[in-house]
Amino acid sequence: MRVIAAAALAGALTLAHAAGSVRVAEAWIEEGPPDVPVLAGYATIHNPTAQTARVLNVSSPRAERIEIHRSEITENTVTMTRVDELPIPPGGEIRFTPAGYHLMIYGVAQPPAAGEKLPVEFEFDGARKVTVEAIVRRSEGSAGAVEGSGQVEDAP
Numbered sequence: 001m002r003v004i005a006a007a008a009l010a011g012a013l014t015l016a017h018a019a020g021s022v023r024v025a026e027a028w029i030e031e032g033p034p035d036v037p038v039l040a041g042y043a044t045i046h047n048p049t050a051q052t053a054r055v056l057n058v059s060s061p062r063a064e065r066i067e068i069h070r071s072e073i074t075e076n077t078v079t080m081t082r083v084d085e086l087p088i089p090p091g092g093e094i095r096f097t098p099a100g101y102h103l104m105i106y107g108v109a110q111p112p113a114a115g116e117k118l119p120v121e122f123e124f125d126g127a128r129k130v131t132v133e134a135i136v137r138r139s140e141g142s143a144g145a146v147e148g149s150g151q152v153e154d155a156p
């Protein structure tokens with residue numbers, strides 16, 4: 001009995017020490033030509049918790065819908081597949097890149113110009129939501145934006 005109690009206590013301590021909550025940083029959207037209704041977006045998602053965090057949905061009041069895609073480069077072709085659920089490993093992060101995970105943003109009513117910001121909401125499992133202001137910029141000059149970050153304030 002004593003052993004079980006100790007194990008339970010250790011478990012509780014581990015939970016209590018899971019530092020911070022899921023965070024979305026460096027969110028940005030690539031400025032597109034005015035006649036193209038689809039935009040690409042990028043972010044880095046950090047998961048400092050002790051459990052896998054899953055991104056279940058991404059949305060913006062400025063867009064009809066947002067999908068997570070993954071590009072795969074095989075020989076001479078690039079294929080993009082839609083990702084329904086993106087798991088971020090415990091203590092890990094996923095950085096979106098043009099050659100990997102990225103956001104496809106469909107149906108933006110007015111094409112945003114460089115410097116504009118679009119609110120983008122990331123919904124994680126456990127009803128956790130993170131809203132960031134993704135800055136629109138041209139793809140050249142890829143200096144990491146310190147803007148466009150956010151984190152869960154309180155998970156219910």
Ligand SMILES: [Cu+2]
Nearest residue numbers: 069080103104
């Ligand atoms: Cu895509």
